[in-house]
Amino acid sequence: MVKFNPEYNAIILGMLLSAADKMGINPVLLGRQTSRLLAPMLDSIFQKFTGKTLSMNGEGFLEDIKRIVKIGDISDPEKLELEIVDSCFTLKLFDCMYLDMAKYGKIIGYESCPMCIAGVFMTGLFSSLNIGDVLNFKVENKDNSCIVKLVVIEK
Incomplete structure (x- = not known):
């Protein structure tokens, strides 16, 4: 199989993602819609890779996110x-797999990636677990770390 650079x-x-933004499709709205497509699959994907169901309690929730990050090789789960x-x-997140996209996003005027994939995934996770709806998320990138802030309305 050919691998992507x-x-x-x-x-x-x-x-x-930047082109969609320039056409008037707000990346946060695109992320919200993407998360709606992702949400119904999250439980089965998580169970396939871990053999467990997603947790809804605080400490279990954080451990599940760390498992997802580790399995997907998204960033360093121990520093999460x-x-x-x-x-x-x-x-x-530290050493996010999308740091290159954040770097190019900054070149074209964004604070980080044009749309944060981790933010989209978390939006889908909150929806899947019926925790709430993400109103907005904002991402800051500094060197090898990304800070994703999600504003959630509980259900």
């Missing part, structure tokens, strides 16, 4: 941080 993948995906204050979930 991560840097090419970052450029292509980043430019497509999750903070929940009121209706804001803050996820801090």
Whole structure:
């Protein structure tokens, strides 16, 4: 099987997301719609890779996110941080697999990736677990870390 060059993948995906944004399709709205498609599959995907169902309690939820990050090789799961204050979930990722896309996003005027894949995934996860709906998410990228802040309305 042919493998993608991560840097090419970052450029292509980043430019497509940026083009959608320039056409008036807000990346957050695109992320929300993508998460609606993703949400019904999350439980079965998680169970396929881990043999377990997703947890809804605080500590189990964080451990499940770490498992997802590790299985997908998304970032360093041991450094992953999750903070929940009121209706804001803050996820801090280190060495995200999309750092190249964040770098190119900054070149074309974004603070990070044109649309954060981790933010989309978390939006789908909240929806799948019936935790709530993500109103908005914002991402900041600094060197090798990304901070994803999601504002959630509980169901």
